[in-house]
Amino acid sequence: MKSNEIKEAALKYFTIHGYEGASLSQIAEEVGLKKQSIYAHFKGKDDLFLQVLRDAKEAELSSKLHYFSKVDSQNPEKDLYGFLQLVIDLFQKNELLRFWLRMTFFPPAHLRNEIGEEVADIEEKVQSVLEGKFQDWIDAKVIVHDIAKTPTLAFVGVVDSILIELVYVNDEKRLKDKLEACWSVFWRGISHS
Amino acid sequence: MKSNEIKEAALKYFTIHGYEGASLSQIAEEVGLKKQSIYAHFKGKDDLFLQVLRDAKEAELSSKLHYFSKVDSQNPEKDLYGFLQLVIDLFQKNELLRFWLRMTFFPPAHLRNEIGEEVADIEEKVQSVLEGKFQDWIDAKVIVHDIAKTPTLAFVGVVDSILIELVYVNDEKRLKDKLEACWSVFWRGISHS
DNA sequence: TCCAACTTAACGAACGTTCGTCAGTTAGCA
């Protein structure tokens, strides 16, 4: 299917150059087409962009939810650390994730609200699943804290700091150091002394 | 000085629309000039951009170093939390910081290496100051850990997660919750039980 | 089976607009 080839090329250029920096002629050339031919598959640049965006959202959401649905142990140390590695793996191998990250951080101005809603939606779903897990662990007295929201937000913070490291330089050594540092301090912060 | 007015307008548009999305005509109009007149002050778009970038780097570096030079107590709880609030304050009030963040995360492709060097430079300086502080606190036995690097990187991680929250939505309530959560878990993670 | 009607994908050409940049000129001030 040619539409998918176009979306793949679009994904690549949007990720590298951003919305404004990516041109339809470059994208078309990548798949051996003239830019006009894109209009046989998409209404325009915005339409192409938003379809890629929805694919990215779907990829982000499903892979995260899939991890938590599969994992159901009573071992938060293993599950949470595994999630961090999942995020690293996703980001390094899946261009959709890099695209999603860039466009949610700095969306094209005229699509700001539209994208903001998608972000809020996904954010809320992931956080509620996570919070449920933490509540279970608190009830089972395997981690400390009275309310689940605190460790949930703190863990999301650890994920954030890893993402920043991935975006910033993607130096394998630095990433490993930061992951270990953030994780060990976080874990000490939520587990029984 | 008109050059500064131009740089201020450029800062604004680069921050909102990115390098490619910001146009010289918009910037010029903002200060009541024609776009061609910008060339009386700057060699071109890149020159203008790089001058703003260096201003931003200077602002980022000096404000952070200034904080740590001023603060010299034996109270890491106060000093570190104060630093987090400084970052929040800087980001919310100083557009240079938002510009710096956007451009270091997702630099224009043709200036990637140039910007990467500036980032590495500033990163190294801030981290070494921070690491020195943590070493002092470890020696004074006011926090745990054997090596200073671990709490340093973890603290940088907390800063990162706050920055992400600021970029993402900038909802005052959410920000406060996340700050408290990240901070309390971090602090429990590095202090004596 | 065959042909006409329709659909699809891609094209060249051109649209109007904006982009960044350069050259030459004018107004004001030291």
Add this chain to the structure above:
DNA sequence: TGCTAACTGACGAACGTTCGTTAAGTTGGA
């Protein structure tokens, strides 16, 4: 008189988009 900063005018290039036109493939009824 120079110098500077602003102007006007124009440049080639690229942008996203629309148009009309092909060529190939699909469908449906006689």
